[in-house]
Amino acid sequence: MFGFSxxxxxxxxxxxxxxxWLILSFLLSISFFYIPSPDGLSPEGHRTLIIxxxxxxxxxxxxxxxxxxxxxxxxxxxxxxxxTADGVASSFxxxxxxxxxxxxxxxxxxxxxxxxxxxxxSVINVTGNKTWRIVLGFVTISALLSSFIGEHTVGAMMLPVxxxxxxxxxxxxxxxxxxxxxxxxxxxxxxxxGSIGTPSGGGRNVIMIGYLSEFGMGTVSYLDWMKFTYPMxxxxxxxxxxxxxxxFTPSQKIMDSSVRKLKVKVAxxxxxxxxxxxxxxxxxVVFFGWIFLSPFIGLGIVALSGVFLYxxxxxxxxxxxxxxxxxxxxxxxxAAISLGIQMRETGxxxxxxxxxxxxxxxxxxxxxxxxxxVAVVVTGILTNLLSNAATVAVLGPIxxxxxxxxxxxxxxxxxxxxxxxxxxxxxPTCMIIHSTGLISSSDxxxxxxxxxxxxxxxxxxxxxxxxxxxx
Amino acid sequence: MKIxxxxxxxxxxxxxxxxxxxxxxxxxxxTTIVDVGQKISEFSMKDVSLANExxxxxxxxxxxxxxxxxxxxxxxxxxFIDSQDMCDxxxxxxxxxxxxxxxxxxxxxxxxxxxxxxxxNGEIIDELRDEVQTHEYDLTIIxxxxxxxxxxxxxxxxxxxxxxxxxxxxxxxxKILLAVDDSPGTSKAVKYGVRVxxxxxxxxxxxxISNDEHFGDEYRHxxxxxxxxxxxxxxxxxxxxKVGDPVDSIVETAGQDHIIIxxxxxxxxxxxxxxxxxPLNVMRNCDCPVLIVK
Numbered sequence: 001m002f003g004f005s006x007x008x009x010x011x012x013x014x015x016x017x018x019x020x021w022l023i024l025s026f027l028l029s030i031s032f033f034y035i036p037s038p039d040g041l042s043p044e045g046h047r048t049l050i051i052x053x054x055x056x057x058x059x060x061x062x063x064x065x066x067x068x069x070x071x072x073x074x075x076x077x078x079x080x081x082x083x084t085a086d087g088v089a090s091s092f093x094x095x096x097x098x099x100x101x102x103x104x105x106x107x108x109x110x111x112x113x114x115x116x117x118x119x120x121x122s123v124i125n126v127t128g129n130k131t132w133r134i135v136l137g138f139v140t141i142s143a144l145l146s147s148f149i150g151e152h153t154v155g156a157m158m159l160p161v162x163x164x165x166x167x168x169x170x171x172x173x174x175x176x177x178x179x180x181x182x183x184x185x186x187x188x189x190x191x192x193x194g195s196i197g198t199p200s201g202g203g204r205n206v207i208m209i210g211y212l213s214e215f216g217m218g219t220v221s222y223l224d225w226m227k228f229t230y231p232m233x234x235x236x237x238x239x240x241x242x243x244x245x246x247x248f249t250p251s252q253k254i255m256d257s258s259v260r261k262l263k264v265k266v267a268x269x270x271x272x273x274x275x276x277x278x279x280x281x282x283x284x285v286v287f288f289g290w291i292f293l294s295p296f297i298g299l300g301i302v303a304l305s306g307v308f309l310y311x312x313x314x315x316x317x318x319x320x321x322x323x324x325x326x327x328x329x330x331x332x333x334x335a336a337i338s339l340g341i342q343m344r345e346t347g348x349x350x351x352x353x354x355x356x357x358x359x360x361x362x363x364x365x366x367x368x369x370x371x372x373x374v375a376v377v378v379t380g381i382l383t384n385l386l387s388n389a390a391t392v393a394v395l396g397p398i399x400x401x402x403x404x405x406x407x408x409x410x411x412x413x414x415x416x417x418x419x420x421x422x423x424x425x426x427x428p429t430c431m432i433i434h435s436t437g438l439i440s441s442s443d444x445x446x447x448x449x450x451x452x453x454x455x456x457x458x459x460x461x462x463x464x465x466x467x468x469x470x471x
Numbered sequence: 472m473k474i475x476x477x478x479x480x481x482x483x484x485x486x487x488x489x490x491x492x493x494x495x496x497x498x499x500x501x502t503t504i505v506d507v508g509q510k511i512s513e514f515s516m517k518d519v520s521l522a523n524e525x526x527x528x529x530x531x532x533x534x535x536x537x538x539x540x541x542x543x544x545x546x547x548x549x550x551f552i553d554s555q556d557m558c559d560x561x562x563x564x565x566x567x568x569x570x571x572x573x574x575x576x577x578x579x580x581x582x583x584x585x586x587x588x589x590x591x592n593g594e595i596i597d598e599l600r601d602e603v604q605t606h607e608y609d610l611t612i613i614x615x616x617x618x619x620x621x622x623x624x625x626x627x628x629x630x631x632x633x634x635x636x637x638x639x640x641x642x643x644x645x646k647i648l649l650a651v652d653d654s655p656g657t658s659k660a661v662k663y664g665v666r667v668x669x670x671x672x673x674x675x676x677x678x679x680i681s682n683d684e685h686f687g688d689e690y691r692h693x694x695x696x697x698x699x700x701x702x703x704x705x706x707x708x709x710x711x712x713k714v715g716d717p718v719d720s721i722v723e724t725a726g727q728d729h730i731i732i733x734x735x736x737x738x739x740x741x742x743x744x745x746x747x748x749x750p751l752n753v754m755r756n757c758d759c760p761v762l763i764v765k
Contacts, residue, residue: 007630010740014600014628066513104517111521114528152515156522160529167531265529324524326517387514424512431515432522437508437534 021061025054033080038351045348047080051339052348052394059332059386070331073339082342091338096210098300100203100389101330102307106286107153108324109310113279114269119145120161121266129259131179131252135186136241138162142190143237147197147230148287154194155429158187163436164265168258179250181443184433186244189421189451191429193236196229196415198222199299200290204392206299207337208414211396215344217406222291222299227470228411232462239454247447275315282309336393349397357402371404372412372463376456379416384426388417405471412463419455421448472500475608475631477599479506481541484614486639488545490760491612494634496551497670500610501585504542505602508535508592511572535590536563539576542588546578553580566590573602596624603631612636615760622754626735626763627743632663634762635754638727645760647675648729650721650749651697651710653689656734660764661697664732667762668706675701675708678724680717718752725759735765 016023029050037046051073058069077088119141127137138158146154162183169179195201199209199222209225212218286306294302310316343349360370379399383391392414399413400406420426424434424441433439476491478484488504495502511519523533532540540561546552566576572592577585591598603611608631615637625633649664651657668675679686679694694710701708713720725731736748743751750763 006740010628013740013744018597062513107518108521111525116525116529152518156518156525159522160526160531163526163531164529324517324521326514329514329517387512425514428515428518431512432519435509435511435519435522435534 019063021057021063025057028057029054040354041351042347044082045343045346045351048077048082048339048342048346048348049352051076051080051082052343055336055339056386056394059390065328066332067328070328070335073335077338077342082346088338091341092334094210094214094334094337095298095300096203096207096337097330097334098298099200099206099303100300100333101325102300102303103150103200103203104152104325104330105307105321106283106303106310107150107156108321109307109316110149110153110279110283111156111324112316112320113276115276115279116157116160117266117269118272118276119157120164120262123161124259124262129254129256131182131250131255132241132245134165134255134259135182135245136238138183138186139190139193139241139244140237142187143194143197143233143240146191146194147201147233149283150200151191151195151202152428152432155187155191155432158191159184159432159436161262162187164262165255165258166438168261169252169255177250178248179252180436180438182244182248182250184436184439185248185443185447186241188427188429188433189240189244189447190237192418192420192427193233193240193455195427196418197226197233198229198290199225199294200287200303202388202414202418203333204389204417205414207333207340207389207392208396208410209299210337211340211344211400212406212410214341215397215400215406217400217410219295220407220411221295224470225411228467229415231466232415232458235458236455239458240451243450243454244447247450248443278313279310279315282306282313282315285309333389333393336390340393340397343394343397344401350401352398353401353403356398368404371399371402371409372460374402375399375409375412376416376459379413380419380452380456383417383420384422387425388420388427392417408463408467408471411467412459415459416456419452421451421455472498472610473606473608474498474500474502475599475602475606475611476502476504477507477595477611477613478504478538478542479614480538484538484542485545486641487612487614487636488542489641490634490636490639492546492549492551494610494612494667494670495583498666499583502583503587503589503602503606503608504539505589505591505599506535506538506542507595507598508590510593532563535592536566539566539588539590543578546581546586551582551586552578553582596621596628599625600628600630603629610634615639622751623747626748626751626754627740630765632735632762632764634760636760638758639760643728645671645673645728645730647673648721648725648731649675649677649697650717650731650733650753651677651679651690651694653687653693654734654737656737656764657693657697658734660732660734661700663762663764665701665704665706667730667732668701668708669704673706673730675706676724676729677701677708677710678713678721679710680713680715680720682714682716684714686712717749718756721749721753722757725757727758729759731757731759731761733761733763735763 032050037043074088077083078085123137123141127133142154142158166180199205209220289302357370364370379395399409422444424430474495478488543561566574568574574590576588610632611629612634615635647664647668677697679690698708698710733750754761
């Protein structure tokens with residue numbers, strides 16, 4: 001047909017079916033471009049919202065690689081005249097992006113030290129061999145550690161511990177059983193509730209802090225953040241353990257031989273070596289840096305200082321960092337934050353916020369409830385479809401423009417973005433446990449919805465009764 | 472001749488592997504067995520690979536390796552690999568990453584030419600298509616589990632011939648149902664049919680279908696030629712003529728005791744995409760194995 005071979009036509013058809021969302025987003029953006037701007041929305045704001053729409057479609061459909069989405073955001077910002085090239089470039093890099101980059105590199109540095117076996121031993125020594133105590137132990141340690149070093153790091157380190165236990169329980173490792181499900185979910189959900197604990201628990205917390213100071217709405221220090229969120233984290237630990245236990249109660253109530261074999265295995269690796277002590281010491285330096293220095297030099301610079309120490313002390317090879325750092329994600333968050341800032345500056349965020357308030361006020365009759373609904377429920381749902389950091393980057397400016405106490409609204413949004421319990425793509429730890437092939441996608445919903453509802457209610461109570469006391 | 476056998480798990484892929492390897496043995500084809508694992512979201516790709524690296528230090532296999540190990544044991548047991556060369560059992564450490572989420576293991580001492588195992592991660596159609604295109608396979612053999620939802624994409628986008636091992640019972644004697652008409656695809660399908668029938672000692676039913684009572688000369692010639700070719704190759708063949716809808720007749724005649732072999736449609740890809748094709752509709756509706764020859 002027209003001189004094209006059947007094979008090349010078939011290639012084009014394949015491309016079209018695989019890229020249908022890309023094509024759709026392109027067509028939608030052209031048609032929205034020619035619709036006149038609605039009242040109260042500037043032409044720049046109108047075009048910024050087009051970029052937001054395209055970004056959301058492309059991230060959710062995963063029809064093109066993430067770095068390509070990031071590059072497209074930057075290109076569209078300049079071509080649609082939202083900002084100049086230099087303006088886009090300067091909003092692209094910020095301390096929050098430094099932090100995300102540093103935190104991903106710190107993860108590689110820590111994971112490379114072989115500390116996972118130490119971690120396993122200390123968990124098992126405390127919990128003993130009863131399965132329910134191991135589940136509670138996994139949730140606790142995942143939550144506490146991920147609140148400081150980030151959920152992706154802890155998820156990667158805890159996975160082999162759980163799999164070693166499952167394998168030594170004498171079960172077929174490639175069949176899903178309640179035992180494997182309960183142990184893996186205790187890690188994933190433990191990490192999720194942990195990530196709200198401090199700013200360094202997740203990149204999205206830092207993105208929110210960045211927005212607050214960028215928009216001149218207030219500053220939140222590392223310790224202030226902990227005062228707001230840590231009580232909720234502690235309350236959620238037993239709740240998570242109970243929910244996963246009663247949803248996936250395993251038949252093996254005691255894991256005697258697994259625990260013994262694990263101890264033997266870890267004993268073979270010998271005492272802790274100098275490098276491991278050094279690695280922990282550097283992390284403590286970073287931790288104290290976050291607490292005491294970050295108000296002056298920024299959370300991102302502190303994280304990067306840690307990376308600098310790890311590399312220059314020879315504790316990690318640059319090659320390893322280069323290979324295992326997700327550069328695409330760094331680019332995407334840079335671009336998403338830049339987009340967030342443009343949403344604020346062009347008034348697009350304010351316009352969306354006002355429209356939402358107006359519309360939802362008819363439904364709820366009370367503006368405070370509307371704000372709460374968007375910050376918690378909408379964020380919580382979107383975080384399960386997008387990644388949690390992308391959710392905060394895009395929703396953050398809108399929620400901050402809805403009025404109310406900006407700091408409370410900001411922290412509430414960040415906390416709600418951790419309710420990533422329902423889908424595989426919701427968070428890195430959800431994906432890590434799914435990649436083992438032991439968890440089916442429907443399992444996420446089974447335990448996840450209960451946890452989601454309880455978390456929403458808990459956040460409501462804490463933000464209504466406890467947070468105002470801190471102000 | 473290059474064959475690709477797609478497997479997914481111990482529970483479901485037994486017949487696929489068995490049929491595939493027997494075909495490979497008979498056709499003396501170089502063979503690759505592929506397991507396509509979970510698609511990993513891009514946000515978490517590096518986190519998952521970090522976790523996998525740690526698992527290696529714990530001697531825990533990354534996901535998918537157990538499926539390859541199972542396939543390896545099958546090959547060993549059925550003497551596709553000379554076990555004397557492989558005293559150490561499954562050579563886990565010879566699984567080499569060849570980039571873009573693809574890892575390959577070339578098996579030494581195989582009794583057929585080039586036998587390898589590979590592991591890929593992603594959407595199954597994307598991965599199979601890429602594998603078939605870059606490595607130019609002639610035949611892709613796949614289990615029937617996702618048949619209905621994947622049928623369209625398989626027929627439309629995989630460039631090789633496709634054998635869907637659907638509802639295959641290893642203990643049953645199958646006959647071959649060859650759909651014959653005057654299209655260019657038929658002669659290729661007949662050639663495949665002869666080889667498969669010789670290999671498994673099957674009887675062949677040649678089925679020619681017309682929409683009305685009048686069978687054209689081309690149809691009769693095509694059928695006669697096919698019968699002649701079968702007889703010459705020592706295959707027992709019987710010609711049948713039926714009136715009715717081609718797809719319904721093929722599916723109905725095949726029942727559960729035939730392997731359907733038919734040529735791929737020669738329509739343009741665009742027409743196939745929007746209107747479908749006979750092979751596609753047969754694949755969607757039948758309850759038996761189907762081989763579509765391209």
